[in-house]
Amino acid sequence: MTTDRPWNTPEAEWRGLVRKVRAGRDLAPGTWPAGARCAFALSFDCDHETFELGQGRAAVGRLAWGEFGRRRGVPRILQLLARHDVRASFFVPAVSALIDPEALAPIIGAGHEIGVHGWIHENTSALDLETERDLLLRARETLETLSGTRPVGHRAANWDLSPNTIDLVAKAGFLYDSSMMADDACYELLSDGTPTGLVEIPVDWVRDDAVYFLFNREPATRPWMPPADVLDIFRREFDMAHDEGGLCQLVFHP
Template identity: 60%
Template sequence: MTSEQRPSEVPGGEPWQWPERVWRDLVGRVRAGRDLTPASWPGGARVAVAISFDSDHETPALRDGHTTPGVLAAGEYGARVAVPRILRLLDEHGVPASFFVPAVSALLHPGEIADYAAAGHEVGVHGWIHERNTLLSRADERDLTLRSLDTLERLSGRRPVGIRTPSWDFSPDTLSVVRELGFLYDSSLMAADEPYELLEDGEPTGVVELPVEWIRDDAPYFAMVRYAGLRPYTPPREVLRVWQDEFDGALRDGGLFQLTLHPSISGHRSRIWLLAELLRHITASGPVWFATHEQIARHVRTEGGLG
């Protein structure tokens, strides 16, 4: 059993002792259904581009009980310095983005949510305090998700339709909560490069998955933990090459290029240029559809016949 699993969800005995029905049931809880890659993207674009930001700010530290000013200041930088810098860059390039925000981040920085909405960006759910949802009971997970929806709706003026779980993972109850609360899409899982429909116990759900990937996330390359061994190990210019290659592959396939950034990580002077260079590379490639995650989910849902 890992620290990310509730005891109640772990079968007894060693994994090699599980009957076939046990591991089949576990694997079959949430799976990828039909591929939702559309035959075409709007405006004759050859590829869809979904840029997203997880505006965590102080919440991962608060979740873990780390409350010293030095730790919290790193998150405050994301809201105070990085977000305005990012919004200026997106405006310069005319690129819409999706911001997934823990509700506590939104309550600490309500003006930021208003700025996202005013600029035409999407605001999506990202938990209450960046909790590890895989450790929660269904009642707690539902309560925190619903409170997050209500908070973001009040601050942005529009009820979110998309969710990205704070742990990029599902508990045994996450998908049923997502369905009950009426989300259009999730963006937490990694079963494909392209959008797909989520299955729950083998049954189609109508929920669109816009898959993420650690390759297309800034944290694995740049994250640091002060009192542990985690240190940045990849120069930004090398990360740019990786993301350019990921985009070029999506372009060849006529598919989706999805990217996840964190303001407190990628909003620094030595890294923000990376996004600027990537956007220039993407724009120079030809007809491209820059869209929010919501816009892409609605398009592939319609084109895929999900209604």
């Protein structure tokens, strides 16, 4: 696309880009299992040190910020989930897993899911096709080797997808993606108008803790919000899903 002057982009080009990945059939069930009124999902992106490494930066202080999530954040989350007997999904960059392979064991041992979250939390849209394919497959192979289970879920780092991402994820045999925002109900992803068989479990910035608490950027781009205010936003999101019999998925970054 003509990024410096997008108004000069030929119609065929922008139409092709818009058509490349679209929402297909609605997969919201008529009823939820066990008579539940709605579905509620907790997911955790374990970026840790790769938040810094994936941007090509080397600030030791920010690497330590990532290490805190590994040393204190995830263990506290696992304790909380165990206390309430809740299972969750943990999306892990491959390099994050390689830095401390033993950190996966408590997550897996508690019955939680491990999903692919890039190789080093890279921006996928900056990659050519072959590089993106290679990193996706290497990331899945690494997590499978370390966890003993092949991941079936994919979440793009920074929710940043190239026009090739969904095709690659579908062809690699993943069951679902969780990076997109075309609906607030689950839907099948289309590639160039063709059903992929890939389920999208949608996300949204308003249900992501990074919007409210992430200060490890240079320069800082957001004001800090009191946790009570964020809880109120998340509660209102859940209430709407409950009223409509829908889905509410929260995303956290330990």
